[in-house]
Amino acid sequence: MELKGLSIAITGGASGLGFATARRVIDAGGHVTLIDLPTSDGTSVAEELGSSATFAPADITDRDQFAAALDVADEQGGLRGLVHCAGAGRRMRILDKEGKAGSVEDFEFVIKLNLVGSFNALSLGAERMARLDDLADDNGGGERGAIVLTASVAAFEGQIGQINYSASKAGIVGMTIVAARDLAGKHIRVNTIAPGTMDTPLLSRLREDVRESLAASIPNPSRLGRPSEFGQLAVSMLENAYLNGETIRLDGAIRMAPR
Numbered sequence: 116m117e118l119k120g121l122s123i124a125i126t127g128g129a130s131g132l133g134f135a136t137a138r139r140v141i142d143a144g145g146h147v148t149l150i151d152l153p154t155s156d157g158t159s160v161a162e163e164l165g166s167s168a169t170f171a172p173a174d175i176t177d178r179d180q181f182a183a184a185l186d187v188a189d190e191q192g193g194l195r196g197l198v199h200c201a202g203a204g205r206r207m208r209i210l211d212k213e214g215k216a217g218s219v220e221d222f223e224f225v226i227k228l229n230l231v232g233s234f235n236a237l238s239l240g241a242e243r244m245a246r247l248d249d250l251a252d253d254n255g256g257g258e259r260g261a262i263v264l265t266a267s268v269a270a271f272e273g274q275i276g277q278i279n280y281s282a283s284k285a286g287i288v289g290m291t292i293v294a295a296r297d298l299a300g301k302h303i304r305v306n307t308i309a310p311g312t313m314d315t316p317l318l319s320r321l322r323e324d325v326r327e328s329l330a331a332s333i334p335n336p337s338r339l340g341r342p343s344e345f346g347q348l349a350v351s352m353l354e355n356a357y358l359n360g361e362t363i364r365l366d367g368a369i370r371m372a373p374r
Contacts, residue, residue, distance in 0.1 A: 116250050116258050116354060119144030122191035123353070124184070126175055126236060127201035129155040131315040132265065135342030136198050139350045141167045148188035150175070151201070175201050175232040182239050193247045196353045197240040198263045202229040204280040222279040229283035233264050237294050237305065245301040259302040261353045264291065266309040268364060272371040284309070288362050295360030304359040306352045311366025314339035333367040340365060 123140045127133035128149030137147040141164060148169045151157045157170035169191070171184035188194045207221040240262050249257030266287040273281025287307060294305040312318070312329050318339065321329075330338045348365055352358055 121195040123196035124188035129157040133200035136346035139346035199236040225279035307362040
């Protein structure tokens, strides 16, 4: 679908991958609603992006807050796209240093944020898209909207200390084809990006020698991924009407080592 004039919601939109995606959507002529925590810089970021951006504060694990934020996007002519970038990790081991069972609270926290949050994005986003008429389409077949989720290469090669994170991201990969099939009757597409080592604000806090080591571990190109490259792929997934049910690795061909 052509993004010009369409309303696209982006979770985690105040920074990192979400912010870069917002820029790409605006460049394609769309209007973005940045959904991020009330404590984020969402207001100033939306002002920076200009009249094509709106900030809607919400915690993605709170369905009422999330629904209200998506309603803001829906008011911009009907929600047609959702790029779900919000999520986080929390390192944990199955057994701690003393051999005791790891924290189930740490496990549940990440599962709720990443996996349940992604289901919230799918269900609440699709609910609004399904109310709309099909867009005009010259390629055959109607389309009401598209959703892009964010997994991670940790879904496939999780490292030690990522048991909760890997489980949550593997769940997102597992949901993708099911969601695409489930929502096919509503003419809503679902795809997922599994990024590798991206140059996000989190990595910017690392020492330069650590950053260089991470970059050297990536086969080609041997550098950290750029958030703008994530945004480029997300926009392509929204635009390409025949891309559906796919998880695409964006990782420079890296395959993560155990630690």
